[in-house]
Amino acid sequence: MTADQQQAKLVLEGLSKRYGNFTALEQTSLTVQNGEFLTLLGPSGSGKTTLLQMVAGLTEPSGGRLLVDGADWTYRPVNERGMGMVFQHYALFPHMTVAENVAFPLQMRRLPAAEVRSRVEETLRKVQLDKFSHRFPKELSGGQQQRVALARCFVFNPNVILMDEPLGALDKALREHMQLEIRRLHKEYGTTVIYVTHDQEEALVMSDRICVMNHARVEQLGSPHQIYANPETLFAATFIGHSNVLKGKRDGSDGDFAKVRTASGTFSGRDMSRTRSDEVALSIRPEHMRLGEAPTGEFDSVRGRLTDMVYVGVETRLLIALADDSIVTLRHDVATGDLPVIGEEVVTHWPKAAARVVA
Ligand SMILES: Nc1ncnc2c1ncn2[C@@H]1O[C@H](COP(=O)(O)OP(=O)(O)O)[C@@H](O)[C@H]1O
Ligand SMILES: [Mg+2]
Structure with a gap:
């Protein structure tokens, strides 16, 4: 293991997934640093959700290993991973208020009532929903509901947060606003995030690094600037910008x-x-x-x-x-x-x- 991998939050070593003889994810190796915001970017069907679900423990890999903080978590049950998840459909509890929804993961972990109350209040302030704590999900807009889902995730300080196209159901203006909101929350909490999107602009705005995926494999992994300035594959060159x-x-x-x-x-x-x-x-x-014509030999025309x-x-x-x-x-x-x-x-x-x- 390299020094980089020893410090890493997550290491994927040749992780792969097959369904019968169909390959949903080729052997994939990558390292996610502590506190990093890594985005899986690729068209529909490229294997993004498959990769994310194996990290979450919701899908069993066909091969390879997943290390978290250096320990082998490949087959660790999902409920023992303590990861936060946000999906496109917020899956809020409809019969619970905003505050009760956000308190839920803390109560599951049997935190004392006073601490639950103060952490819920603090988190709702951070997503600007403190005035809405007594409302029910159906009394909120789509964007507000997604902010509740984010609060419910950040509130218990998970070791990793996994987000699968969380803004997919929102209109463009709201999506752009929420991109900045998620970026800000990530900076404030410093949580390691793996984020899935098929929207290249979203990936450029939000990520420390982007993992470009196509046909069940990683095409390129690098900072937004590296990928934009130095694409390595035709796919990366045309999919981004x-x-x-x-x-x-x-x-x-x-x-x-x-x-x-x-x-x-x-x-x-x-x-x-x-x-x-x-x-x-x-x-x-x-x-x-x-x-115009090439001015010098350093140009082509x-x-x-x-x-x-x-x-x-x-x-x-x-x-x-x-x-x-x-x-x-x-x-x-x-x-x-x-x-x-x-x-x-x-x-x-x-x-x-x-x-x-x-x-
Ligand atoms: N349970 C499954 N059984 C068979 N094929 C699947 C299953 N889940 C996903 N796939 C296939 O694996 C490929 C990758 O899917 P997915 O990871 O969901 O892609 P993405 O999230 O990038 O759109 C797709 O072709 C999909 O149809
Ligand atoms: Mg998907």
């Missing part, structure tokens, strides 16, 4: 850069791929592309035809069709010059150092 993708084949190297031959030309980029596969793609973020312009307030997005009919998007700051007209031949350039080779 917008990427312009030029598909092609490896074609040698150019100093520190790998070269990729595409239908629109041969271009350079930093090689992030972990495979030696010949089929690769260049990923270039729209903010790195500019109109490509010709295309302007097919559309989309005005989005601070900028205009230009859609450019390349020789192979693939489309790249770039952002044009209105202050930087005149816009071409639709149908016009244009050239766009980007720094080679901003292009990523992914597989």
Whole structure:
């Protein structure tokens, strides 16, 4: 075990799940640090809930181990794990008031009545529901109900909190508000959190690290910035933020850069791929592309035809069709010059150092 893993809250060692001959989660190894906010991000069916449920003890792994604070918890019963859980459907007790709902986990643990009262009050203040303590769940809005569920979870100071798409049922404005609320609660309590979402923006806003999942496996694990700036796979590059993708084949190297031959030309980029596969793609973020010829040899450029312009307030997005009919998007700051007209031949350039080779 590495020093990192000895300090860790959770260590997954090759944890996997099969249903018959269907693999819901390939062998997965990862480490979650004490107090960390880790998000499992991926499309529906990628294995996020499966992974979370094995950590919770609700699903038995087919292989591998789960360590918590260094001890083997792979087969520990769920009720002995003391983990907090919040799901999309809040599962509040309808016949109990807000205060009674939040007190419930403390009463289960047989805490003295005076302590229960003071901890419930304090927690309800933290989620701004102290004025609602005598209401019943049906007398609250969806957002308020979800805040009760959060309070009921944070109140007993669980060693780990697991959240599975907890904001999925809320509308966009409320969801964004609750994202910041959960972030604040996490900072205040310092609890280790594993959070599941399929919403990349939510993952970027909330997480210390993001675990990008696809097809039952981890594609990449890193900070939001690492994943946005240095995606290692085509999936990670396109699932998080917008990427312009030029598909092609490896074609040698150019100093520190790998070269990729595409239908629109041969271009350079930093090689992030972990495979030696010949089929690769260049990923270039729209903010790195500019109109005009490459000013120096440190840039690559490509010709295309302007097919559309989309005005989005601070900028205009230009859609450019390349020789192979693939489309790249770039952002044009209105202050930087005149816009071409639709149908016009244009050239766009980007720094080679901003292009990523992914597989
Ligand atoms: N009990 C089960 N029996 C059979 N297949 C399952 C079961 N639970 C989940 N799966 C399958 O495992 C895959 C991963 O599911 P899940 O972890 O729920 O994905 P996610 O949470 O990322 O949407 C899916 O294809 C799902 O249909
Ligand atoms: Mg799920």
